[in-house]
Amino acid sequence: MTELSGPLLAPSGLKAATHIECQDNLEFMGALPSGSMKLIVTSPPYNIGKAYEKRTSLEDYVDSLHEVIAECVRLLHPEGSMCWEVGNHITRDGEVVPLDIILYPEFKRHGLQLRNRIIWHFGHGLHTTRRFSGRYETILWFTKRDDYTFNLDPVRVPSKYPNKRHFKGPHKGEISGNPLGKNPSDIWEIPNVKSNHVEKTIHPCQFPVELIERLVLSMTNPEDNVLDPYMGVGSALVAAIMHGRNGYGCDIVPEYVEIARERVRAYWNGTLRTRPMGKPVYDPCLPNGGH
Numbered sequence: 001m002t003e004l005s006g007p008l009l010a011p012s013g014l015k016a017a018t019h020i021e022c023q024d025n026l027e028f029m030g031a032l033p034s035g036s037m038k039l040i041v042t043s044p045p046y047n048i049g050k051a052y053e054k055r056t057s058l059e060d061y062v063d064s065l066h067e068v069i070a071e072c073v074r075l076l077h078p079e080g081s082m083c084w085e086v087g088n089h090i091t092r093d094g095e096v097v098p099l100d101i102i103l104y105p106e107f108k109r110h111g112l113q114l115r116n117r118i119i120w121h122f123g124h125g126l127h128t129t130r131r132f133s134g135r136y137e138t139i140l141w142f143t144k145r146d147d148y149t150f151n152l153d154p155v156r157v158p159s160k161y162p163n164k165r166h167f168k169g170p171h172k173g174e175i176s177g178n179p180l181g182k183n184p185s186d187i188w189e190i191p192n193v194k195s196n197h198v199e200k201t202i203h204p205c206q207f208p209v210e211l212i213e214r215l216v217l218s219m220t221n222p223e224d225n226v227l228d229p230y231m232g233v234g235s236a237l238v239a240a241i242m243h244g245r246n247g248y249g250c251d252i253v254p255e256y257v258e259i260a261r262e263r264v265r266a267y268w269n270g271t272l273r274t275r276p277m278g279k280p281v282y283d284p285c286l287p288n289g290g291h
């Protein structure tokens, strides 16, 4: 356990701890007990030549994930969820290889069941000239069993027509939708962390914290454990502790690990800035961008 481990009191009054190491994930996960993680959410290197990765053949890339996925399955709680977030691999001659489709059989081989293929749509990125610019990544959400934890109410979003009423039948005249809002669907529009984003650090591809908050709130209960085995700068851990869950994570790059620790410290001190969940996406057609 690091200096940031051990139970700390979250502002909500719920206990939440973090366990952060600068370590290879197989070594880190090997020390954790089977079935202990309610949510495993991660985004492995995409094999696209970012600063922290060595570009290899697609076969070697998939091979490198075999053991990590098997270890994640061992750690996953029977009622838990595994969320694997990836984009597309682009070959040297510009062919697009959808990594989630390539990786899907790796999860099925362990008997996991797909609950959603969530499309994370965002606005910023490089523009391409020989194909349409890529503006989404996917999250494959798997569970081990049918009786998985799923709490829809904490992640409902405002209904489009909240005053819509039944126009016939026994409930005629009554409000037809859920007063808490609607299901957010499997297409999520959440800004990615680019230069002007309040959460931006030196990491080239951080999760926006609000993306993970939605997973944490719907797939875990307070005091459950959340693991990111490719933690980067600890966005998943921040999302976990913000809601009174325990965060576990490791990365092999010391600078990223230090930033993850700083972000957790800043959260406890009340100085961490995150983009609030549910804040409307900037819309240039609206006054003040709709904010």
Ligand SMILES: C[S@@+](CC[C@H](N)C(=O)[O-])C[C@H]1O[C@@H](n2cnc3c(N)ncnc32)[C@H](O)[C@@H]1O
Binding pocket: 023, 024, 025, 026, 042, 043, 044, 045, 046, 052, 203, 205, 206, 207, 208, 229, 230, 231, 232, 233, 234, 235, 236, 250, 251, 252, 253, 256
């Ligand atoms: C796509 S990034 C994840 C970023 C993270 N989601 C965040 O919000 O910062 C992948 C991370 O995996 C780390 N990594 C690569 N190989 C690893 C390994 N064997 N064990 C642990 N971390 C590893 C890289 O250093 C990189 O930070």
